[in-house]
Amino acid sequence: MQIRTHVGLSLDGFAAFADGLPAWDAVPTFGEGSHGIDEVTEQCPGLVIGRTSFDQGWEHWVSHWPYDGRKVFVLTTRPLPSGTEQYGVEAVADPADLRRQVESAGLAGDVQVLGGPSTIRTLLDVGEIDLLGVCILPVLLGTGVPLFAIEPVGFSAERWAASPGRPELPAMLPLESQWLFADGSVLLVYRTS
């Protein structure tokens, strides 16, 4: 069992437009099953969603549940809305417990982390993501909700003067696979654990 992301990212690093619509919507060629989504869905009987994203979706999902046949986990410390029990939705209070809870569910495959961005960052931080899949979309949004880059700094002559001139080297993430789509989107999948 592996915990994976498959997130659309504009070339300038946004996972969503400023109003919260996913960056995937920026490419007109995005649609049912495109961009490797069918493959991920097939391989992932499990789904993990952050509470903010879940609440965004739930108002529609309560009457038209889109995840039949998949087991949905929601990262949250608050009680789930009533109605979720009919779909077998399970709350995960501690992100570091995700893997254990998913394994207890006995799924025959992987788990896809839907997002949002802060959920992906949280799970990365606690080492609960095995494969970080990002699909670089050939667009510049200019603004929006970034997946990463949430601690930007400007260039500073003072910091430059004080720099030892050698960076602390971060871990290299092995690139497991890449997939070029006809519209110029490129899926890059990195192993992170």
Add this chain to the structure above:
Amino acid sequence: MQIRTHVGLSLDGFAAFADGLPAWDAVPTFGEGSHGIDEVTEQCPGLVIGRTSFDQGWEHWVSHWPYDGRKVFVLTTRPLPSGTEQYGVEAVADPADLRRQVESAGLAGDVQVLGGPSTIRTLLDVGEIDLLGVCILPVLLGTGVPLFAIEPVGFSAERWAASPGRPELPAMLPLESQWLFADGSVLLVYRTS
């Protein structure tokens, strides 16, 4: 003649470490001519640098000029430091004039925009970049100087509620080429004009 970038970008969108060292330095496999740099150097007899980056380099370059045989343009409204004339360095006061000035120089090839990030963004904004080449490095830096993503927003339930549910579609940038390197870095070159 085309104006091009060839910038190393961490997976989380940083072109430089917080102290100003280039993101390229994050990959131990980066070195003389690696990651397509020889090819770009060969094809680009011209170079464009922003004033901040130029000043960073000049203290070393004044005695050991690294750009023999290449014509260097500096985006700046201030006079260049003395000594630059011996290397034929040329100031460009108006970014929108870059192409005209480069063409006047009669170079037999392309021009590479070295950076920094704000220079790349400025030239993109005025349509003076033809090929946007970014090399996605397989590392997460956590913080640093972003290439883009300088207008991030957080998710807002209010904006979501007010969203028309359809984004304004940005232009799709044609992907001209991609190049996978042995260390998992991936060069993506987009046509932007």
